[in-house]
């Protein structure tokens with residue numbers, strides 16, 4: 001019996017002749033944050049799509065808490081505790097903050113949506129904005145709301161696709177600290193796709209590097225950062 005909350009084995013996704021992913025292996029331990037980095041087009045978003053069931057696997061297998069979920073759809077995986085955010089926020093601009101978090105909570109299968117939404121809003125410092133219309137929020141607050149929508153229903157595994165995109169340095173580091181604190185308090189495991197290297201290397205317990213649909217390095221942040229192939233492929237000599 002595996003101790004991983006998430007395990008992807010030999011995952012491939014091919015679009016005709018394009019091998020978006022080829023033979024990818026990835027694990028997440030309980031409470032772990034794993035950063036996923038790599039150049040544009042390396043396959044990072046496709047990995048999230050493969051794990052969450054948005055894309056059908058050409059080959060391979062995805063297990064959640066030891067259960068093979070490869071044949072299950074997005075909704076079934078969400079009900080088993082696998083949640084995600086997208087590169088562009090999923091918020092509804094015209095809807096009040098609390099209302100949309102409650103609706104998302106309902107969809108996630110939570111039993112007490114009001115209490116669930118309240119806890120998530122409190123966790124992300126959004127409680128005082130509960131009655132605000134989402135499009136009136138500042139961009140940083142909208143990003144926090146997007147994270148709130150992914151956190152309802154107490155997911156066990158969270159896949160975040162560039163949650164800091166467009167934020168200032170200070171906002172990014174604030175959100176990163178929120179995420180780090182929440183991960184340990186709620187015992188949620190996170191796969192974090194992010195281009196901000198200060199954030200990735202600042203809060204990840206492990207880092208995996210992609211290039212052209214394959215894993216080229218994986219391990220402790222310091223080891224990955226020092227890996228010559230990674231520096232050449234992605235980080236540059238200044239990293």
Ligand SMILES: Nc1ncnc2c1ncn2[C@@H]1O[C@H](COP(=O)(O)OP(=O)(O)OP(=O)(O)O)[C@@H](O)[C@H]1O
Nearest residue numbers: 015018019020038039040041042043044045046047
């Ligand atoms: N629907 C599709 N049809 C064909 N090729 C696709 C499709 N979706 C993605 N790809 C290709 O798969 C590869 C991986 O794309 P992906 O979006 O996963 O990269 P990424 O690492 O997330 O990039 P970025 O950092 O720019 O978001 C790219 O070569 C992309 O062009």
